[in-house]
Amino acid sequence: MTDSPRLLIPHTVPPERTEELLAALSGPIRSDDVLVAETPTETVEYAEDVAGIVTGTLDDDLLAAATNLRWVHALSAGVDHYDHDALRERDVVLTNSSGIHAEPIAEQVLCYLLMFERGIVQGTRQQARGVWERFEGGELRGKTVGVVGVGAIGTRVAELCSVLGMTVLGTKRDTSESPDAVDDLFAADDYHEVLRRADYVVLACPLTDETAGLLGNEEFRLMHSDTVLVNIARGGVVDESALTRALQHHSIRGAALDVFEEEPLPADSPLWDLSNVVVTPHMAGSTPKKPERWRDIIVQNYEALAAGDVDGMVNRVL
Known part of the structure; x- marks a missing residue:
């Protein structure tokens, strides 16, 4: 030595x-x-x-x-x-x-939100089919984003969303201190309230025994039909079968997914082909x-x- x-x-x-x-x-x-x-x-x-x-x-x-x-x-x-x-x-x-990874992931989350809000998800699919069909876009200003896990990444997501005029809800294990960009902070166990109120739900929590399968059938029923889920945490935080059903039945509006239960995402996964899903290959932190x-x-x-x-x-x- x-x-x-x-x-x-x-x-x-x-x-x-x-x-x-x-x-x-x-x-x-x-x-x-x-x-x-x-x-x-x-x-x-x-x-x-x-x-x-x-x-x-x-x-x-x-x-x-x-x-x-x-x-x-x-x-x-x-x-x-x-x-x-x-x-x-x-x-x-x-x-x-x-x-x-906070900055690149937060920027990618913002990209996902804009893709759904401005209709870019629909537009790129129409382009791939060579279809000219006009659609209307919305605005993120005034919408509500719920960040499940306000750590380093979640805080930066909150900051970027706040700058755009979004209302920011968040969950954190220790609620004694709240980032300035978070309008309402909830304890980690109170995440159901965030799911119920948010237009966009961003998962930014670590995968632990407590967060494994955090979102399942019950949680997707709490969300309204215009909610978009963004997962840049870990695939295991979400019950993928329950998510797929929610997307297929339009119980939620859509999902942007960078992480999955199994990676690479199997070729036979229905998530590849659903029109309301954006798939990226676990690269948000790059x-x-x-x-x-x-x-x-x-x-x-x-x-x-x-x-x-x-x-x-x-x-x-x-």
Whole structure:
């Protein structure tokens, strides 16, 4: 081991992502302190010599091999696929990349809302068929958006919608502080009130035991027939069968979906062909600014690790 802690980027991180990370971390962290594994064998071999792992996944073999591990940083905001119990038993800190996707995801949510409100969903389908058929567009100003999960992403969604003159409802586990852009804030358990009142429902909550299947048949019955659902959270937050039925029977107006129960979305899914659905391939968080935003979190936490101050780490999950 060197005097300063070493980090591992395992082979499971795609090469282009690894190159971006190395370029971003160069300078703030010595190159000798960042080990890059290109194969499964190298990942296991290097693991014993590192105090931190920067990764998108963490399997049991890697965790077992990393006997000196003190910190794991997830390159995603969602960490539902990490073994929290095993990390707690090892007293390993888990941090995530929450916040780095807020701007691109919020902009994409705004795009979805405009596509439905201005009739662009209908227009693009008519264009594909070569049909000229006039339709009327609406305005987002004066409409109500409900954001389920006002974290970093949900707050930015609220801010953009508020600027356009929308009424913003939101849910949050801790309601002691409310973002300025949220007009009415509800406790997480009171999300049914948001579903009942919103013209647009945006799911921006993490996937947890509490949020799995959050929206099912009962919830879709609460929404009115003009409601549009936007899911940029996780596919598992929604009962996809119940959603499909609601869309097929026009119990709700439509849905813009970036995440699904199974990814890639199976070719035989009816969601592909429904006229009131927009499908994107889990790309709402994509942005060329990811490396610099990763750097800000990773470097700050690396310095805290080197100083023995794990309590000073940001974006802590565990």
